Amino acid sequence: MSMYSRDIVEAIKDRSDIVDLIGGYVSLKRAGSNYNGLCPFHSEKTPSFTVFPDNQSFFCFGCEAGGDAFTFIMRTENLDYKGAIEFLAKRGGVELPADSREERRGVSRKRVFEMNLIAARFWRECLFDPNIGRVGMEYLTEKRGLPLSIIRRFGIGYAPNDFNALTTVLTREGFTPEEIKEAFLGTISQKNGRVYDLFRDRVMFPVIDNTGNVIAFSGRDVGGHDNRKYVNSSDTPAFQKRRNLFALNFAKNHCAEQLILCEGNIDVVSLHAAGFENAVASLGTALTDEQARIMAKYTKQVVLAYDSDEAGQRAAHRAMGIFAKVGLDVRILQMQGAKDPDEYIKKFGAERFRQLIKNSRTGFEFKLQSVLAQYNLDIPDEKIKAAAELCAIIARVYSSAEREVYIHAVADRLGLREDSLRKDVESAMRRNAKAGKQQESQQARLSAMGIRDKVNPEAAGNIRAAAAEETILGLLLLYAEHRKAVRDGVVPLTRDSFVTAFHRNAFTVIMTLEESDGGFDFSLMGEYFTVEEMGRLARLEQTRRALSENGTTVLRAAIDTLAAAKERQNVKEAAPADRIQMILAGKRKNINRGSDDDP
Numbered sequence: 001m002s003m004y005s006r007d008i009v010e011a012i013k014d015r016s017d018i019v020d021l022i023g024g025y026v027s028l029k030r031a032g033s034n035y036n037g038l039c040p041f042h043s044e045k046t047p048s049f050t051v052f053p054d055n056q057s058f059f060c061f062g063c064e065a066g067g068d069a070f071t072f073i074m075r076t077e078n079l080d081y082k083g084a085i086e087f088l089a090k091r092g093g094v095e096l097p098a099d100s101r102e103e104r105r106g107v108s109r110k111r112v113f114e115m116n117l118i119a120a121r122f123w124r125e126c127l128f129d130p131n132i133g134r135v136g137m138e139y140l141t142e143k144r145g146l147p148l149s150i151i152r153r154f155g156i157g158y159a160p161n162d163f164n165a166l167t168t169v170l171t172r173e174g175f176t177p178e179e180i181k182e183a184f185l186g187t188i189s190q191k192n193g194r195v196y197d198l199f200r201d202r203v204m205f206p207v208i209d210n211t212g213n214v215i216a217f218s219g220r221d222v223g224g225h226d227n228r229k230y231v232n233s234s235d236t237p238a239f240q241k242r243r244n245l246f247a248l249n250f251a252k253n254h255c256a257e258q259l260i261l262c263e264g265n266i267d268v269v270s271l272h273a274a275g276f277e278n279a280v281a282s283l284g285t286a287l288t289d290e291q292a293r294i295m296a297k298y299t300k301q302v303v304l305a306y307d308s309d310e311a312g313q314r315a316a317h318r319a320m321g322i323f324a325k326v327g328l329d330v331r332i333l334q335m336q337g338a339k340d341p342d343e344y345i346k347k348f349g350a351e352r353f354r355q356l357i358k359n360s361r362t363g364f365e366f367k368l369q370s371v372l373a374q375y376n377l378d379i380p381d382e383k384i385k386a387a388a389e390l391c392a393i394i395a396r397v398y399s400s401a402e403r404e405v406y407i408h409a410v411a412d413r414l415g416l417r418e419d420s421l422r423k424d425v426e427s428a429m430r431r432n433a434k435a436g437k438q439q440e441s442q443q444a445r446l447s448a449m450g451i452r453d454k455v456n457p458e459a460a461g462n463i464r465a466a467a468a469e470e471t472i473l474g475l476l477l478l479y480a481e482h483r484k485a486v487r488d489g490v491v492p493l494t495r496d497s498f499v500t501a502f503h504r505n506a507f508t509v510i511m512t513l514e515e516s517d518g519g520f521d522f523s524l525m526g527e528y529f530t531v532e533e534m535g536r537l538a539r540l541e542q543t544r545r546a547l548s549e550n551g552t553t554v555l556r557a558a559i560d561t562l563a564a565a566k567e568r569q570n571v572k573e574a575a576p577a578d579r580i581q582m583i584l585a586g587k588r589k590n591i592n593r594g595s596d597d598d599p
């Protein structure tokens with residue numbers, strides 16, 4: 001069985017927003033920052049099915065169905081993991097390699113770099129040729145007000161309104177129509193088999209990697225011949241959209257403290273022109289996990305300068321969740337009187353923009369404001385609801401110092417007393433803790449009563465150990481810092497620490513993925529576990545998420561409990577190599593594949 005690579009899985013996930021996807025099957029209602037609906041997997045009258053946009057997951061508190069987009073499709077469409085990948089690829093327009101050998105064939109990276117360099121030079125000449133590039137130059141200098149120095153620095157060009165301009169040059173240089181097509185610079189005509197230019201009448205922004213190779217292009221329509229404003233290179237042997245950022249090659253030397261993430265290339269170019277050399281953009285895709293990981297390598301803080309419209313704000317919400325996963329501090333820019341950074345700087349100048357960055361809101365302030373916007377605070381009843389929703393959010397914050405800051409902010413905004421809010425937060429925390437414990441003890445009770453736990457049958461005979469294992473796995477699923485602690489041997493935890501086979505397998509897969517190049521990703525677990533098992537893993541994650549105490553102390557305590565329980569029961573000798581270990585032995589290569597060209 002050949003399985004799809006991590007790149008394919010992640011590319012599909014990037015294009016399968018969980019709220020959109022599940023919204024097509026279940027009627028969802030917004031509830032705070034999540035969505036609720038009636039569970040499609042068991043019959044119920046009050047909704048216990050929840051969709052979490054921040055980590056792109058779903059969970060039913062009634063029947064323990066849970067997981068990600070792939071698990072959802074496996075259940076609803078009754079497919080296996082591979083089938084779900086194919087289903088969502090089709091839905092998201094992601095092309096799957098017909099077979100892994102075919103993937104290898106075709107044009108080499110080196111040839112694509114060569115073609116791209118020729119194209120970049122050719123288009124730049126066109127831009128500076130007044131007979132050809134006037135429309136492009138007018139757009140850049142007059143409409144966008146960019147100085148020539150910046151246009152030169154970014155290597156911006158102009159693709160003429162001509163079907164054969166670039167392809168003639170490339171053909172003369174000895175490149176075949178197939179190569180030109182694979183580099184996403186040309187298209188082959190169905191009618192006569194000839195190759196013609198793919199970018200026409202567009203201002204061309206080259207995407208350059210950290211070693212100076214031109215890896216792709218982003219073309220902005222200027223002639224109004226095409227209703228697509230931007231056309232970006234698709235993935236080629238030299239370029240993967242979801243793993244690159246526009247202008248990172250320039251920004252990387254100016255961003256130790258902070259990166260500014262914009263939606264559009266033109267925003268980035270105007271920010272650089274105004275002296276903000278730490279601006280980058282994702283390339284016509286929603287922010288991906290991979291891009292967030294790359295940014296985390298270069299900086300401590302990201303300022304989101306997304307468009308001020310509703311789509312931009314929704315994208316900002318989603319991005320916050322992604323950055324939280326890689327541990328980056330996020331600020332959100334609030335622009336008033338302009339729709340994007342480019343317009344803002346034109347209207348108000350660079351100094352005001354600098355102020356705007358200084359005053360950018362923290363993730364919590366952003367959430368605070370989006371909650372408040374849903375209520376009419378003049379009506380006492382609505383104000384109470386808003387306060388309750390905010391207290392529930394604060395109750396899930398990990399650090400008590402941070403909670404205090406937020407309580408202060410909410411008290412201030414709603415004109416309520418801090419100590420009464422604090423009481424509400426504390427009781428929400430107690431409720432969460434109780435619910436978590438109840439869930440744990442319910443499972444234990446069922447086990448004690450001899451009711452078979454189908455997912456983890458060994459739990460019944462090892463109640464204390466299994467409960468500790470659940471805590472440990474929940475923490476590992478949720479937090480990169482805990483996975484790192486295990487990986488670096490900071491906490492004493494290995495495969496052999498586990499008592500039950502299901503939990504041991506889960507641990508092995510989590511840590512194997514963690515140690516692979518791209519890092520851990522819940523979606524990649526789908527290859528190793530059934531939907532029922534995925535639902536259980538989603539529950540472990542969900543249970544931990546509801547609790548606010550998730551620090552290293554909790555992890556260490558659970559490891560100690562597990563060790564003590566294991567000792568007491570004097571558990572049978574180490575288990576023989578099992579299913580998961582055997583799959584993994586043949587899989588390590590696959591997990592690691594395709595992650596060798598980070599910029």
Ligand SMILES: [Zn+2]
Pocket residue numbers: 039040041042049060061062063064065
């Ligand atoms: Zn359900």
